[in-house]
Each structure stands twice: as C-alpha cells, then as structure tokens.
Amino acid sequence: MSSVRNPDFLIIGAGIIGLSIAFELKKQFTDASITIIEKEKQPGLHASGRNSGVLHAGFYYTADSLKAKLCRDGNLAWREYCQENDLTLNQCGKLVVARNEEELKGLDELYKRGQVNGVELKIISAVEATEIEPNINTCERALWSPTTSTINPIEVVNSIQKLIIDKGISILNDTAYIKKTNNKIITSKGDFETGYLINAAGLYADKIAKDYGFSEDYKILPFKGLYIYANDDGLKLKTNVYPVPDLHNPFLGVHFTVTAENKTKIGPTAIPAFWRENYSGLEQFNLKEMLGIACIDASLFLANNFGFRELAFKEMQKYSKKKLVELAGTLLKSINQKDFQKWGKPGIRAQLINIKTKQLEMDFKFEGDDKSFHVLNAVSPAFTCAFPFSEMMIDKVKSEVS
Ligand SMILES: Cc1cc2nc3c(=O)[nH]c(=O)nc-3n(C[C@H](O)[C@H](O)[C@H](O)COP(=O)(O)OP(=O)(O)OC[C@H]3O[C@@H](n4cnc5c(N)ncnc54)[C@H](O)[C@@H]3O)c2cc1C
Numbered sequence: 001m002s003s004v005r006n007p008d009f010l011i012i013g014a015g016i017i018g019l020s021i022a023f024e025l026k027k028q029f030t031d032a033s034i035t036i037i038e039k040e041k042q043p044g045l046h047a048s049g050r051n052s053g054v055l056h057a058g059f060y061y062t063a064d065s066l067k068a069k070l071c072r073d074g075n076l077a078w079r080e081y082c083q084e085n086d087l088t089l090n091q092c093g094k095l096v097v098a099r100n101e102e103e104l105k106g107l108d109e110l111y112k113r114g115q116v117n118g119v120e121l122k123i124i125s126a127v128e129a130t131e132i133e134p135n136i137n138t139c140e141r142a143l144w145s146p147t148t149s150t151i152n153p154i155e156v157v158n159s160i161q162k163l164i165i166d167k168g169i170s171i172l173n174d175t176a177y178i179k180k181t182n183n184k185i186i187t188s189k190g191d192f193e194t195g196y197l198i199n200a201a202g203l204y205a206d207k208i209a210k211d212y213g214f215s216e217d218y219k220i221l222p223f224k225g226l227y228i229y230a231n232d233d234g235l236k237l238k239t240n241v242y243p244v245p246d247l248h249n250p251f252l253g254v255h256f257t258v259t260a261e262n263k264t265k266i267g268p269t270a271i272p273a274f275w276r277e278n279y280s281g282l283e284q285f286n287l288k289e290m291l292g293i294a295c296i297d298a299s300l301f302l303a304n305n306f307g308f309r310e311l312a313f314k315e316m317q318k319y320s321k322k323k324l325v326e327l328a329g330t331l332l333k334s335i336n337q338k339d340f341q342k343w344g345k346p347g348i349r350a351q352l353i354n355i356k357t358k359q360l361e362m363d364f365k366f367e368g369d370d371k372s373f374h375v376l377n378a379v380s381p382a383f384t385c386a387f388p389f390s391e392m393m394i395d396k397v398k399s400e401v402s
Contacts, residue, residue, distance in 0.1 A: 225268025
C-alpha cells in the first residue's frame with residue numbers, strides 16, 4: 001500500500017485557476033510544499049483549453065462585482081505575461097455593435113459600466129466602426145474596446161505549467177480526487193493529508209465542496225459552447241465583433257472572435273448540456289448526472305426566473321450550423337454560409353446555480369474556512385482574471401488560516 005503524502009497545500013484541478021493559484025501561493029509561501037492533482041493526463045483539457053481565448057477588457061460587469069474589480073487588471077497582466085514570455089497575443093480589440101435602436105440603450109449601458117470600471121473605451125460612429133472593420137453592421141454607433149485581445153489558451157496553460165514546475169510545485173496528472181474520509185483525501189493514486197486544501201475542480205467543484213460542508217445552496221449546471229471556424233480562404237475579420245448581450249444572464253451572445261492566430265470563429269453557444277462533460281455524442285456519458293441536471297433544468301423551465309425557457313429554446317437551435325452562421329451574420333453586412341464548414345472543439349461552462357432562488361450566479365463565487373477553500377463559480381472571464389483572482393484568493397486563505 002502506498003504511503004500517505006502530506007503537502008502543505010493540495011490543489012485539486014490543473015486548469016488555469018488551479019495553476020495560477022499555485023503560482024501565487026509559491027510567491028507568498030516560498031518554503032511551502034504545493035501539490036496539484038489533476039484527473040486528466042495533462043492540465044488544461046477542460047474549460048481552460050476549450051474557450052474563446054479572449055482577454056476581456058472589463059466593461060460588461062456592474063461595479064459592485066468581482067468580475068468588474070478583477071477583469072481590467074487581469075487583461076493587462078496576461079498581455080504583459082504574453083509579451084514577457086514570447087507567447088502569441090493578438091491585440092486586435094473589439095467592436096460591440098447595436099443591431100437596432102433598442103440595442104443602443106444596452107450599448108450605452110456597457111459604455112457607462114466600462115467608465116466606472118476604469119476601462120479604456122470609446123463610443124464611435126457607424127462610419128468610424130467601418131474604418132476598423134469594413135464588414136460591420138451597426139445602427140448609428142458602436143462601442144470600441146482597444147484593450148480586448150486574444151491569446152492561445154493552451155499555449156498559456158502550458159507556459160504557466162512549466163513555470164510552476166520550475167518553482168518546485170508538483171503536478172500529478174491522472175490523479176483524481178475521489179473522496180474525503182476524516183483527515184484523509186482519497187485519490188485514484190493514493191492518499192493525502194494536507195495542511196490546506198484548495199478546490200479548483202471546475203465542473204466538479206460543487207461536488208467536492210459538498211464533502212467539506214460547502215456549496216450547500218449551489219449546484220453546477222453545464223452549458224455547452226460550440227464554435228464554428230471560417231475556412232482558411234473564407235471570412236477574415238480584423239477585430240472581435242460582439243452583439244449587445246442580454247444583461248440578465250452571464251452569456252455574451254453569439255459573436256465573432258479573431259483568434260490569436262488570426263482565424264475567425266463564431267461562437268460560443270450556451271446550450272444546456274445533458275451531463276457535465278457532454279462535449280460530443282455519448283462521450284463521458286453519466287446517467288446519474290443526466291438525471292440530476294434534467295431535474296434542475298425542469299425546475300428552471302417551470303420557474304422561468306431569468307428567461308430560461310426562451311434561452312433554452314433559442315440555444316438548442318444553434319446545434320444547426322446554418323442557424324448559427326445566420327445569427328452571427330446579423331452583426332455583419334454580409335456573410336457566406338459556405339465560408340463556415342469546420343466545427344471547433346466545444347467547451348463547457350461550469351455555471352453555478354443557486355438551487356434555492358433558481359437563479360444563475362452572475363459573479364465569481366467561493367467559500368472556505370481554515371482547512372479548505374472552494375472556487376465554485378469560475379466562469380468567464382475567469383481566464384482573463386486568473387492572476388488577480390488568485391491573489392485575492394490567497395489573501396482570503398491567509399485571513400482564514402491566521
Ligand atoms: C466555451 C467557453 C468560452 C469561454 N471563453 C472565455 C474567454 O474568452 N475569456 C475568458 O476569460 N474566459 C472564458 N471562459 C471561461 C474560462 O475558460 C474559465 O473561466 C476557466 O478556464 C476556468 O478555469 P478552471 O481552472 O476553474 O476550470 P477548468 O479549466 O475546467 O479546470 C478544472 C480542472 O479540474 C480537474 N478536475 C475536475 N474534477 C477533478 C477531480 N475529481 N480530481 C482531480 N481533478 C479534477 C479537471 O480535469 C480540470 O482540468 C470560457 C469558458 C467556456 C466554457
């Protein structure tokens with residue numbers, strides 16, 4: 001039988017949040033032993049390696065939110081990190097367009113939020129918007145965000161991984177957290193006892209938190225993000241193009257991203273997924289999860305608190321490539337269906353829902369005490385925010401343990 005291992009800090013999950021927390025922990029607890037356990041064969045195989053790769057600027061969020069506090073600084077931190085470490089960075093900006101007069105109100109609201117959050121932004125005329133991207137379709141004016149940029153998320157994950165290994169942090173791949181018994185943590189590769197546990201397990205964070213007496217009011221509800229790429233000889237936009245989103249839910253609406261490598265892609269959708277890792281077909285099928293999720297979906301459908309019924313109907317239609325391209329096409333003067341043939345790798349959002357109020361949690365959410373800390377809602381733009389988010393987490397951990 002293998003002996004029990006005792007790192008000072010044990011982190012579950014090697015996504016961008018687990019890796020960044022390890023990075024910041026080592027800065028502040030230089031002598032501490034830190035181990036990350038990851039159930040997959042390498043870090044970044046879930047949300048952190050399956051996202052849009054956008055460094056958001058920070059203008060979507062109300063000033064009282066953590067997202068507002070962390071996004072602007074996170075955007076700058078990653079841009080500097082990419083430049084210092086020679087990683088791909090496309091500082092191509094973003095245009096938010098209004099498709100009709102009604103959406104102009106939303107556009108102005110985003111501008112106001114951006115101003116309060118200290119984000120560099122400009123309201124520009126439709127003519128000026130056309131000078132940035134000739135194919136743009138906007139009513140009267142648009143919002144220009146020069147600091148929105150794109151990175152290659154897998155490249156970034158790999159770079160952080162190398163950095164923290166060089167600093168003496170262990171990453172144990174193929175090692176899944178299974179359960180906790182008294183002080184012991186049972187994994188698929190032996191037992192651990194730790195001074196402090198940090199749960200950054202993404203889609204499974206709520207389940208692990210429950211073992212520690214947290215996440216009582218919450219469950220993770222998975223939403224699938226599909227992408228479709230323009231052919232190499234097809235549409236090539238000069239900047240990211242987004243609609244005015246429905247500010248009642250945390251999703252940004254179908255948009256165009258210009259990737260770090262200058263490819264144009266449409267997506268992501270926010271389709272309710274049937275189980276947590278329901279990427280495609282019956283891959284990772286889990287009947288118990290499916291039944292649990294179906295119950296939550298049914299209760300949301302009945303309560304319809306945040307327009308879930310309409311959201312679910314609209315999103316399900318986006319399984320159709322034709323529909324997805326057509327919807328994205330409303331942001332442009334012209335689009336050719338034939339330009340879009342290749343589906344990208346889908347991602348799944350680990351969206352937290354409050355099961356008592358039947359509302360989606362809009363902001364980042366975490367819970368913890370002097371023994372463990374649980375990152376429960378690290379949804380978009382958590383990749384962008386990862387560095388300042390981790391600094392804040394560690395301040396909380398320090399205040400819990402002191
Ligand atoms: C479609 C989509 C688009 C997005 N676009 C953007 C964007 O453009 N910009 C942005 O800033 N953010 C974006 N996000 C959000 C961003 O990707 C996430 O906020 C971020 O990746 C969350 O990181 P994480 O480390 O918490 O989760 P994850 O990357 O999911 O990592 C969690 C890790 O925990 C591991 N794990 C789970 N259970 C166990 C267990 N029992 N034992 C051991 N390990 C376990 C998993 O294998 C996984 O590697 C997007 C997300 C999605 C899904």
